[in-house]
Amino acid sequence: MTNPVLVEVLRGDHVESAHRGSLAVFDADGQSVWEFGDTARPVFPRSAVKAIQALPLVESGAADAYGFGDRELALACASHGGEIAHAELARSMLARAGLDEAALECGSHWPSNHDATIALARAGKSPNSLHNNCSGKHSGFICTCANSGIDHRGYVDAGHKLQQMVREAMEDLTGATHGSDNRATDGCSIPTYAVPLRNLAVGFARMATGQGLSSTRAKAAKRLFAACMAEPFYVAGTGKADTALMEAAPGRIFVKTGAEGVYCAAVPELGLGIALKCDDGTGRAAEVMIATVLSRLLRSDEALAATLDRQANPPIKSRIGVEVGSVRPTAALLEPGR
Amino acid sequence: MTNPVLVEVLRGDHVESAHRGSLAVFDADGQSVWEFGDTARPVFPRSAVKAIQALPLVESGAADAYGFGDRELALACASHGGEIAHAELARSMLARAGLDEAALECGSHWPSNHDATIALARAGKSPNSLHNNCSGKHSGFICTCANSGIDHRGYVDAGHKLQQMVREAMEDLTGATHGSDNRATDGCSIPTYAVPLRNLAVGFARMATGQGLSSTRAKAAKRLFAACMAEPFYVAGTGKADTALMEAAPGRIFVKTGAEGVYCAAVPELGLGIALKCDDGTGRAAEVMIATVLSRLLRSDEALAATLDRQANPPIKSRIGVEVGSVRPTAALLEPGR
Numbered sequence: 001m002t003n004p005v006l007v008e009v010l011r012g013d014h015v016e017s018a019h020r021g022s023l024a025v026f027d028a029d030g031q032s033v034w035e036f037g038d039t040a041r042p043v044f045p046r047s048a049v050k051a052i053q054a055l056p057l058v059e060s061g062a063a064d065a066y067g068f069g070d071r072e073l074a075l076a077c078a079s080h081g082g083e084i085a086h087a088e089l090a091r092s093m094l095a096r097a098g099l100d101e102a103a104l105e106c107g108s109h110w111p112s113n114h115d116a117t118i119a120l121a122r123a124g125k126s127p128n129s130l131h132n133n134c135s136g137k138h139s140g141f142i143c144t145c146a147n148s149g150i151d152h153r154g155y156v157d158a159g160h161k162l163q164q165m166v167r168e169a170m171e172d173l174t175g176a177t178h179g180s181d182n183r184a185t186d187g188c189s190i191p192t193y194a195v196p197l198r199n200l201a202v203g204f205a206r207m208a209t210g211q212g213l214s215s216t217r218a219k220a221a222k223r224l225f226a227a228c229m230a231e232p233f234y235v236a237g238t239g240k241a242d243t244a245l246m247e248a249a250p251g252r253i254f255v256k257t258g259a260e261g262v263y264c265a266a267v268p269e270l271g272l273g274i275a276l277k278c279d280d281g282t283g284r285a286a287e288v289m290i291a292t293v294l295s296r297l298l299r300s301d302e303a304l305a306a307t308l309d310r311q312a313n314p315p316i317k318s319r320i321g322v323e324v325g326s327v328r329p330t331a332a333l334l335e336p337g338r
Numbered sequence: 339m340t341n342p343v344l345v346e347v348l349r350g351d352h353v354e355s356a357h358r359g360s361l362a363v364f365d366a367d368g369q370s371v372w373e374f375g376d377t378a379r380p381v382f383p384r385s386a387v388k389a390i391q392a393l394p395l396v397e398s399g400a401a402d403a404y405g406f407g408d409r410e411l412a413l414a415c416a417s418h419g420g421e422i423a424h425a426e427l428a429r430s431m432l433a434r435a436g437l438d439e440a441a442l443e444c445g446s447h448w449p450s451n452h453d454a455t456i457a458l459a460r461a462g463k464s465p466n467s468l469h470n471n472c473s474g475k476h477s478g479f480i481c482t483c484a485n486s487g488i489d490h491r492g493y494v495d496a497g498h499k500l501q502q503m504v505r506e507a508m509e510d511l512t513g514a515t516h517g518s519d520n521r522a523t524d525g526c527s528i529p530t531y532a533v534p535l536r537n538l539a540v541g542f543a544r545m546a547t548g549q550g551l552s553s554t555r556a557k558a559a560k561r562l563f564a565a566c567m568a569e570p571f572y573v574a575g576t577g578k579a580d581t582a583l584m585e586a587a588p589g590r591i592f593v594k595t596g597a598e599g600v601y602c603a604a605v606p607e608l609g610l611g612i613a614l615k616c617d618d619g620t621g622r623a624a625e626v627m628i629a630t631v632l633s634r635l636l637r638s639d640e641a642l643a644a645t646l647d648r649q650a651n652p653p654i655k656s657r658i659g660v661e662v663g664s665v666r667p668t669a670a671l672l673e674p675g676r
Contacts, residue, residue, distance in 0.1 A: 011530070014380070014382070016619065017598050020618075044354050106658075107657025118459045121460050187657055188656065279355065318524070324524075
């Protein structure tokens, strides 16, 4: 099955590049609301499922034991830009468990936020694992272990107790088996499992509504979503699409990107979960897809839809700041009646 | 027409993302040697045609008047990484015409070479237009004007005498009309014209062989290609695919990337020109495509083909340096008999 072109990149009046993709919008009962392309093919959700991966942090009592509020929980679900506030909060989370960045097994990289990279370099510093975009998630993992008396070392390995807890949560939410057959390794060294988009969409509808979950899990899911929607800077950061999308409708939209063009999202008031992937793995296209889908789903709020439409149609500028093109959803993605 | 999948991105054993594209290999007589996908659809070649755009610099006598050697000519054809040697050579080119970076109309951006960006920041500096990856091309444009007594101001505009000279060269080489209908603006503010890949491939075969060109133009083309192949660092820079590909076979391969997943290339000993585009505009895929095509065309040199095959199959590593996936050409691109 060839997925449809969902996003076009224009230079002047001409389509310069095009992005294909697949998309699933489902409710918590597993009913399909909107699908494009092959939603049954397993895809690696990568960082888009960090909120599900953070469930054990809350369910185990670790979040309460260490006094984590919305910011810490948001950072545990984040792919952050490595800004000072992000790195310092990850450090603080580890410190509350009596640990420091030496416990992180995610590796390090320069901040994805360019200004943060320049500031770090100007200060004569180099990045450490706290600047890794996944440091909040990993700090959450380590705190979960520490509070439960589990040796945190090796927490990134598929066989570690922590990853078993994460896998159980993922299987419960998505209904998809997570085994060695569909497992690979993410950039931050933890396992990632290929799951159909339709299962991911149902999973995020369940996260938003609590339907089909134990009361403990439903409560933890709502708490994590509420934290992310309350503190979108800590889920991504300055200049990031996820932060802008959640800031556009405080408390009404949850979104989380994953590497290779993935998004998982939810609109709690509609009881819907969303999962999408750009075939070629390009973030700019996935960002246009998610903004377009959210605009369509929330179009009864005209002001919000207009804001989301602007995010779904970003300009391309020359190096002197002149608009020379744009990225836009295709007619297929905008078709009426959705 | 849907272009075929030519490159796959694997995570573990699973295809995580895929890239479609089109590809044309032609000789200077316009004979097709190898084609994939829609090679008649116009695409913006962007920076991939800088060597053609540099013809007026040589043909007008400016390159000789200012004493430009291989390095300066290579930089005039370059998308460089903004390393110190690149920025300083662009400065020197302008100085020989009595000008400085104030004459550049390309705008500025942080160096694409990450180490160069960190070094600049550590030195407390910010980038100027000399660090723009196109500064060599623009310096060549300005020097062409200066030596010919043309006011260089506004040299980026389609109506400027310099751009008329560039357009004439592009039309002569590719045989494709360059008009307002197929024009848009590149990131560095100059016009870019959408041209079918097959025309670009023929154009690069003509650049390599001189066939069908005036003797002055044929000589200038060979001089520019020889300069780029002699000084591949100045065409791209440290860690760049173009530099690695040309270093793999000194004097035997010319390659030049363009934004949005384009490559133009030539193998002079075979008299062939190559042009390709990844549909979705992704550089990683275009790099695998060009390395694969070059390996296939030069497979009689087994050691060279093995080197090119390594470049056609780059690993994907986690943040701690463990190989977790790879990028590779598809069976379609590798099919026997090509």
